[in-house]
Amino acid sequence: MTGSAGCDVRLRFRPDGTFRVLQLADVQDGPDVSRRAIMLIEAAVKRADPDLVVLTGDQIRGYDPAFERTYVNRRGDAPGAPLPPGVRTEAKMARVGKCVRGLLHRHNTGAASDPVEEEDTETKVMRCLSGFLGPIVSRGIPFAVTYGNHDFQCGVPLERQDELYRAFDGCLNPVDSLEPGTFGLTIDAHDGRQTAMGVMMVNSGDFAADGGYGSPSDDAVAWLGDVVKDVGAPSVVFQHIPPPEIYDCLVPVGRFTTNAIRGYRAHSGTCYVLDQEHSKPGSALREHPCCSEHNSGEVRAMKNAGGYFALFCGHDHTNSFITHHDGLDMGYTPTCGFTSYGPRGKDHALRVFEFHESDPASYTTELLDYGDLLGWVPPRALQHTFGDRALCDAGCIGDMLRKPSVRAALGVMGAVGAAAFGVVWHRLQDRPQSFPISEGAPGGGH
Structure with a gap:
C-alpha cells in the first residue's frame, strides 16, 4: 500500500462477515449545498448504516458563480477565467441579488455600506464540504475522497483540498498518497488477522488537452497494477470518469431504436443500448458515457494484475447501470446533487454495497433514491417532464x-x-x- 490513512481508523468486516460501503457521487454544488441533497445524504446514511463512505468526485461545483474570481476552466488557466455561458447569466443574477440585498440593508439600518465582507475561496469550499459531509461526520463514519473534472475549477488545488478534507474527523485520505485522490484502503477480516478486501480510490483526471475528458495518469495506472499484489485480497476500484471500455459493455443498435443513446465523441456515429444479458436488474442507460478518448490502459492493468472484481464511477449524472464484461463489473452511481442536471428528482440517489468476507466479489448493491427515502419531490416544470436531462x-x-x-x-x-x-x-x-x-x-x- 502507498501512504497511510489520514486518521487512525482500522477498517474491518463486521462479526457477521459483512462490510457496507456507501458511494456518494456528483454532489456538484457551491458553498450553500442544496437542502434536498443534504436531506438525501442524511437519509441514505441512516438507511445504509455504512462502515465506509466513498466520495467519487465532483463534490464541488467549481464553475459556481461563488468561485467566479478564482475559476479556472482548464489546468494552467489564470484565476478568473470566463465562466461557462449559462453560468455567466447566473453570476449576473447573483450580483443583482447582492446589490438588492445591500440596498435593503442600507434602507433598513441606515448604514452607509453593506457590512458583509467577501469570503475567500477556501472559506467557501469549507462551507461546501461541511454541508455534504455533515451527515457523515456527525455519525463518526470513516470516508475516503477522490476527485472529478470540476473540483479543481474552484481555484483551490487538489493538494490543498486534500488538506481541507483531512480537517474533518474520519477522513482516510493519506498525507503521502501517490497523488490527490489515488490511494488504497485495506479491509481486515472480522477477527483482524488478515486483509480480506481492498478498496482503491483512483483520480481519473479531468480534461484532455485535445478535447473531451481525461484519464488516470500513467503513474496511477502503474500503481493500480502493483498495489493489488501488496493487498493480496479481492479489490474494488472507485473513481469519477468511466474508462473507455464502458462502451464494450453496450450493444450497438440502429438510430431509431427505442431508448437508444447516441455515443460520445469518438462513438457519436453509433447508438447504443444496454447489454441486458450481462446487466444487473434495475440498470438504466440514460445518457452517453462520457469517457476519455485516450485509453490509459487502466482496465488492462487491472485484468493483468488479477484480484480486481469491479470498478464503479460517477460523472454521468443519470446513468445507473451495472454490467459485466470480460471478468469485471463496471457500474455507475447517479448524482445525489440537485444543482446540476440529473435524473428525475425522485431518482437522485446514493449506492450502498454489502461485501461478504468469504467472497467480496459476490456483493449485493442497491440504489437509495430520494423517492424511496423521502417521498415526493416538487416538480421542476420541463426539467421534471424530460428527466432533468441537459x-x-x-x-x-x-x-x-x-x-x-x-x-x-x-x-x-x-x-x-x-x-x-x-x-x-x-x-x-x-x-x-x-x-x-x-x-x-x-x-x-x-
Whole structure:
C-alpha cells in the first residue's frame, strides 16, 4: 500500500462477515449545498448504516458563480477565467441579488455600506464540504475522497483540498498518497488477522488537452497494477470518469431504436443500448458515457494484475447501470446533487454495497433514491417532464426523442393538432360562398 490513512481508523468486516460501503457521487454544488441533497445524504446514511463512505468526485461545483474570481476552466488557466455561458447569466443574477440585498440593508439600518465582507475561496469550499459531509461526520463514519473534472475549477488545488478534507474527523485520505485522490484502503477480516478486501480510490483526471475528458495518469495506472499484489485480497476500484471500455459493455443498435443513446465523441456515429444479458436488474442507460478518448490502459492493468472484481464511477449524472464484461463489473452511481442536471428528482440517489468476507466479489448493491427515502419531490416544470436531462447538443435531443414517453406525447400532440386542423378545414368547406358582383355586370342595376 502507498501512504497511510489520514486518521487512525482500522477498517474491518463486521462479526457477521459483512462490510457496507456507501458511494456518494456528483454532489456538484457551491458553498450553500442544496437542502434536498443534504436531506438525501442524511437519509441514505441512516438507511445504509455504512462502515465506509466513498466520495467519487465532483463534490464541488467549481464553475459556481461563488468561485467566479478564482475559476479556472482548464489546468494552467489564470484565476478568473470566463465562466461557462449559462453560468455567466447566473453570476449576473447573483450580483443583482447582492446589490438588492445591500440596498435593503442600507434602507433598513441606515448604514452607509453593506457590512458583509467577501469570503475567500477556501472559506467557501469549507462551507461546501461541511454541508455534504455533515451527515457523515456527525455519525463518526470513516470516508475516503477522490476527485472529478470540476473540483479543481474552484481555484483551490487538489493538494490543498486534500488538506481541507483531512480537517474533518474520519477522513482516510493519506498525507503521502501517490497523488490527490489515488490511494488504497485495506479491509481486515472480522477477527483482524488478515486483509480480506481492498478498496482503491483512483483520480481519473479531468480534461484532455485535445478535447473531451481525461484519464488516470500513467503513474496511477502503474500503481493500480502493483498495489493489488501488496493487498493480496479481492479489490474494488472507485473513481469519477468511466474508462473507455464502458462502451464494450453496450450493444450497438440502429438510430431509431427505442431508448437508444447516441455515443460520445469518438462513438457519436453509433447508438447504443444496454447489454441486458450481462446487466444487473434495475440498470438504466440514460445518457452517453462520457469517457476519455485516450485509453490509459487502466482496465488492462487491472485484468493483468488479477484480484480486481469491479470498478464503479460517477460523472454521468443519470446513468445507473451495472454490467459485466470480460471478468469485471463496471457500474455507475447517479448524482445525489440537485444543482446540476440529473435524473428525475425522485431518482437522485446514493449506492450502498454489502461485501461478504468469504467472497467480496459476490456483493449485493442497491440504489437509495430520494423517492424511496423521502417521498415526493416538487416538480421542476420541463426539467421534471424530460428527466432533468441537459439538452447539450443535437445528440441529446435525439436521445430524448427515442424515449417512449416523449414519442407518445408527441404522437398525442400530433393527433390533437391534426384533429383540430380537420375541424377547421371542414368548417371552411361547409361555409356558404358569396361572390361580389362587378359594376355593370349582367343583373347589376343602378
